[in-house]
Amino acid sequence: xxxxxxxxxxxxxxxxxxxxxxxxxxxxxxxxxxxxxxxxxxxxxxxxxxxxxxxxxxxxxxxxxxxxxxxxxxxxxxxxxxxxxxxxxxxxxxxxxxxxxxxxxxxxxxx
Amino acid sequence: xxxxxxxxxxxxxxxxxxxxxxxxxxxxxxxxxxxxxxxxxxxxxxxxxxxxxxxxxxxxxxxxxxxxxxxxxxxxxxxxxxxxxxxxxxxxxxxxxxxxxxxxxxxxxxxxxxx
Numbered sequence: 002x003x004x005x006x007x008x009x010x011x012x013x014x015x016x017x018x019x020x021x022x023x024x025x026x027x028x029x030x031x032x033x034x035x036x037x038x039x040x041x042x043x044x045x046x047x048x049x050x051x052x053x054x055x056x057x058x059x060x061x062x063x064x065x066x067x068x069x070x071x072x073x074x075x076x077x078x079x080x081x082x083x084x085x086x087x088x089x090x091x092x093x094x095x096x097x098x099x100x101x102x103x104x105x106x107x108x109x110x111x112x
Numbered sequence: 113x114x115x116x117x118x119x120x121x122x123x124x125x126x127x128x129x130x131x132x133x134x135x136x137x138x139x140x141x142x143x144x145x146x147x148x149x150x151x152x153x154x155x156x157x158x159x160x161x162x163x164x165x166x167x168x169x170x171x172x173x174x175x176x177x178x179x180x181x182x183x184x185x186x187x188x189x190x191x192x193x194x195x196x197x198x199x200x201x202x203x204x205x206x207x208x209x210x211x212x213x214x215x216x217x218x219x220x221x222x223x224x225x226x227x
Contacts, residue, residue, distance in 0.1 A: 033213050044116070044202055044218035052213035091155065098143050098206060099168055100216060102155040 005092050007103035015111045020064075020079040022106045024092030027073065033095040034075045036066055038088050039105075045091060051075060062086070082110045114138065116205050118219035125226050130191040133222045137184050137205030144186040145216065146178060149200040158201075161186055162208055193226045200224075 008023040026032055033052050037045040049060025056068040062085075066077045075092060087110045092103040117136040125131050137144050145168075146158040157170040161180035178188040184205075190197055200223050204216035 035215060037218075042200075042221070042223065044118075044220045045204075046218070047215045050213075050215055097168070098160060098162070098208060099145070099157060100204075101157075104154045 005094050005101055005103040007090075007092050007106050009106055010104065011107045011109070013109040013111055014082045016084060017081050020077070020082045020086065020108065022077040022090050022092075022108065024066075024075045024077065024103060025073050026075060026092075026094050028094060028096075034066075034068065035093045035095065035100070036060065036064070036075075036077050037091045037093060037102075039091065040088050048077070048090075082108075084110050084112065086110055116203055116217050116219035118201075118203050118222050120222060121220065122223045123225070125193050125224065127193055127195060127226055129193050130189060131193060131224060132187050132189045133201055133203075133224070135186045135188075135203030135205075135219060137186070137203075138217055141205035141207055141217070142184050143206045143208045144180055144184065145204045145206075146186070146188050147202045147204065148172075149202055149221070150198075155202070158188065190224075195226050198224060198226045 004027045006025045035050045036048040038048050039045050048064050049058045051058050051068045059065045064079045090106045093100045119134045143162045145160040148156045159178050160168040164180045175191045180186045200221045202221045203219045206216040207214050
């Protein structure tokens, strides 16, 4: 079965500080992994994805994520948080054409 | 190119009524999936359509149904609405299963409130 676990339903960081959002997956085969962001009353927007190849994936808005097979992790990071980064973040694994989403992490950025 | 369009954006219905939500996928995308998002349950998969056929279905009662038309547009219907059906309903389009490494593109959602 496919599942994704996001550690920490709420994360607060100061503006300019490092953002680290954690995601672990369970999969018997190398997965396709995604990070999406959702702003209030909006749909989900793709931040980045890992399919194959380079394990460090760069996305939009300065975010990146590293695929670590040994740790079954795909944590999302950003070196310096901006106020505009405040949103809900979802990690997802894809099998077939179905996405399995984590429960989400709400990011608050403190000025 | 145009994104995924969901209509209407907001809807208020009374318990017992039925509702139909619409989703127009990105041009060329043949797969449409529907998700229900609530604060308590998060994002839950409803069903997926590809070339007018339902290929996958989540764990929802039969009151939730959908269909896809030949132009890939999709509708979902909820009959006999319950208060617990209040949620943001998201539609996502993608190229299809043969493109497993591709992402889904989401619409802005339909916010359904059942009173």
